[in-house]
Amino acid sequence: MTTATVDDERIARTSTLTKLLKRPEIGALVAAIVIFAFFALTTDAFATPSGSSTWLRGASTIGIMAVAVSLLMIGGEFDLSAGAMTGFTGLVVGVLTREYGVNIWAAILVSLLLALVIGAVNGILVMRTGLPSFIVTLGTFFVLQGIDLAGTKALTGQVAIQGMTQVPFYDQAKRVFGSALEVQPHWFNLNLGFMRLDFDWSRPLTINASVFWWVGVTALATWILLRTRTGNWIFSVGGAQTASRQIGVPVFKTKVGLFMTTAGAGWLVGMLLIFTTSTVQSNTGVGQEFIYIICAVVGGCLMTGGYGSAIGAAFGALIYGMVSQGIVYAGWDNNWLKAFLGVMLLGAVLLNEWVRKRAETAR
Amino acid sequence: MSENEAASPVTNVYAPPPRGTAIIEVRDIGKRYGNIIALSDVSTSVRAGEVTCVLGDNGAGKSTFIKILAGAHEHTDGQLLIDGEDHTLSSPRAALELGIATVYQDLAVVPLMPVWRNFFLGSEITKGVGPLKKLDIDFMKRTTKSELSAMGIDLRDVEQPIGTLSGGERQCVAIARAVYFGARVLILDEPTAALGVKQSGVVLKYIAKARERGLGVVFITHNPHHAYPVGDRFMLLRRGKSMGDFPKADLTLEDLTAMMAGGEELESLAHELAETMGADSAIAQELKADIT
Numbered sequence: 001m002t003t004a005t006v007d008d009e010r011i012a013r014t015s016t017l018t019k020l021l022k023r024p025e026i027g028a029l030v031a032a033i034v035i036f037a038f039f040a041l042t043t044d045a046f047a048t049p050s051g052s053s054t055w056l057r058g059a060s061t062i063g064i065m066a067v068a069v070s071l072l073m074i075g076g077e078f079d080l081s082a083g084a085m086t087g088f089t090g091l092v093v094g095v096l097t098r099e100y101g102v103n104i105w106a107a108i109l110v111s112l113l114l115a116l117v118i119g120a121v122n123g124i125l126v127m128r129t130g131l132p133s134f135i136v137t138l139g140t141f142f143v144l145q146g147i148d149l150a151g152t153k154a155l156t157g158q159v160a161i162q163g164m165t166q167v168p169f170y171d172q173a174k175r176v177f178g179s180a181l182e183v184q185p186h187w188f189n190l191n192l193g194f195m196r197l198d199f200d201w202s203r204p205l206t207i208n209a210s211v212f213w214w215v216g217v218t219a220l221a222t223w224i225l226l227r228t229r230t231g232n233w234i235f236s237v238g239g240a241q242t243a244s245r246q247i248g249v250p251v252f253k254t255k256v257g258l259f260m261t262t263a264g265a266g267w268l269v270g271m272l273l274i275f276t277t278s279t280v281q282s283n284t285g286v287g288q289e290f291i292y293i294i295c296a297v298v299g300g301c302l303m304t305g306g307y308g309s310a311i312g313a314a315f316g317a318l319i320y321g322m323v324s325q326g327i328v329y330a331g332w333d334n335n336w337l338k339a340f341l342g343v344m345l346l347g348a349v350l351l352n353e354w355v356r357k358r359a360e361t362a363r
Numbered sequence: 364m365s366e367n368e369a370a371s372p373v374t375n376v377y378a379p380p381p382r383g384t385a386i387i388e389v390r391d392i393g394k395r396y397g398n399i400i401a402l403s404d405v406s407t408s409v410r411a412g413e414v415t416c417v418l419g420d421n422g423a424g425k426s427t428f429i430k431i432l433a434g435a436h437e438h439t440d441g442q443l444l445i446d447g448e449d450h451t452l453s454s455p456r457a458a459l460e461l462g463i464a465t466v467y468q469d470l471a472v473v474p475l476m477p478v479w480r481n482f483f484l485g486s487e488i489t490k491g492v493g494p495l496k497k498l499d500i501d502f503m504k505r506t507t508k509s510e511l512s513a514m515g516i517d518l519r520d521v522e523q524p525i526g527t528l529s530g531g532e533r534q535c536v537a538i539a540r541a542v543y544f545g546a547r548v549l550i551l552d553e554p555t556a557a558l559g560v561k562q563s564g565v566v567l568k569y570i571a572k573a574r575e576r577g578l579g580v581v582f583i584t585h586n587p588h589h590a591y592p593v594g595d596r597f598m599l600l601r602r603g604k605s606m607g608d609f610p611k612a613d614l615t616l617e618d619l620t621a622m623m624a625g626g627e628e629l630e631s632l633a634h635e636l637a638e639t640m641g642a643d644s645a646i647a648q649e650l651k652a653d654i655t
Contacts, residue, residue, distance in 0.1 A: 223497075239474065306473065356475070
């Protein structure tokens with residue numbers, strides 16, 4: 001509908017395929033398909049319903065964070081505290097309910113507010129001081145990590161919160177954050193002509209609540225990015241901050257909002273983790289912050305900001321989930337995952353740089 | 364910078380007053396920073412459908428002068444009359460509200476974003492209500508294309524990143540954007556400084572186009588060859604002082620060039636160059652031609 005009105009006889013009508021190939025997330029999509037095919041063909045467990053359940057769940061929590069981090073990266077900033085935030089928010093709920101008997105929904109709300117405040121502090125510090133967000137959020141990361149470990153120990157005498165199931169109304173919250181949908185369509189098998197995929201339906205396909213949240217967050221982020229004024233501002237503050245300010249874009253608000261969004265996503269993942277497993281470790285999320293950034297970059301985000309895609313970051317997380325589980329099914333050493341991530345990151349950065357140069361230089 | 368301000372773009376179509384009506388009049392204006400006099404006794408006018416060229420070498424006070432008009436600095440001496448009323452512009456937004464738009468050298472564009480998104484950046488048009496409010500992409504693309512073609516810029520595809528356009532074309536998008544959002548006076552800060560000969564020609568063409576549409580244009584440059592063909596009025600600055608304000612009829616290109624660099628200085632430079640590089644060297648010839 002948009003192309004029909006801006007026709008020009010000098011542009012050949014581009015097919016949907018050509019347009020698709022210009023999108024930043026296309027590389028991640030292709031890679032995801034290749035990796036799926038690879039593990040589906042080389043291992044027995046990967047493409048089964050129960051196998052898929054596992055890697056989908058793994059991809060979902062990483063994916064929610066990667067999508068939020070991709071918005072922030074398009075806006076030209078990083079958040080190294082995003083991983084520790086998933087642990088922090090879960091611990092707040094755990095400590096408040098288990099140690100102080102606070103109502104579970106009140107604890108969830110307090111946890112969200114704390115996350116948003118920390119996100120706002122990150123943003124305000126970055127904008128007011130002009131320091132790189134890398135440094136500011138590195139500081140927040142260590143503060144949160146310290147609070148998670150020492151605070152939990154001081155308040156509970158332990159390094160983990162357990163027995164969440166005994167908290168009143170736990171089931172209510174679990175329905176929202178920790179339930180799962182089981183699908184068992186026995187008739188569903190794939191016949192691709194050249195090959196048949198006969199799924200083993202003896203165990204159902206379990207879709208966790210986190211997967212639905214992941215799809216929802218990705219859809220919302222993509223819509224905001226491409227179809228709203230806020231999305232336009234996210235691209236512009238990341239691409240050229242001074243120019244955006246001159247032209248009247250609310251730079252401060254946009255950036256602080258992005259930091260708060262990332263922190264809010266950290267809260268959501270914290271809730272998903274605590275209500276899926278009913279426990280929370282005090283070191284939850286530490287070390288994951290770089291995984292989020294890698295997923296966002298694999299999904300087409302530039303390290304320098306101003307370009308990228310939210311759905312691409314979701315594909316990046318899907319790749320991460322598939323590979324981390326596929327390696328297990330293939331019986332390889334787990335540590336190959338790290339090497340694979342490194343190669344993916346370098347490959348993606350090189351590809352993105354090439355795309356950026358092509359987009360920025362005159363034809 | 365509130366959301367509300369950004370949410371109400373000034374999209375009124377400007378009906379220009381009769382050609383030659385003074386929009387801005389500057390009387391003996393000056394700017395002092397403490398005891399440093401950056402600019403003094405400058406008088407000129409900007410009229411609808413005319414191009415006022417501000418010429419001067421580096422450090423002559425050109426930027427101080429445009430900053431006063433653009434609202435970046437307040438003047439300390441003299442009078443700034445806009446539509447005959449005395450004004451002191453305290454912010455770029457105040458200037459914008461009076462219809463004075465400035466296109467700076469860096470153009471305020473985001474290279475990686477499509478042309479149409481750049482055109483409407485900060486003043487996006489939306490449709491729908493509440494949480495379903497979304498960008499009216501179709502309208503913005505169509506408007507960008509038609510506004511650019513009204514300025515004589517014929518783009519193949521408004522979806523291409525603005526970074527892929529040439530420097531001259533980008534300058535023109537910035538000009539078209541200012542015009543669309545209600546500018547009646549356009550201040551162009553050295554629009555041709557970083558451009559090659561051909562690209563400069565393209566920009567000059569659009570300056571002439573803006574004048575045709577009834578806008579008052581303030582064209583800042585240090586190149587008399589760029590100023591003379593499009594200018595209606597020339598104001599020369601030198602060391603923070605005005606060397607006069609001349610209508611085109613009173614001035615030839617030769618006068619202008621000579622005055623700008625200071626006739627004697629230029630002559631001695633030509634002489635010097637002839638000695639070091641030979642009398643036939645292109646640059647010496649050119650300078651000589653300029654003086655005589």
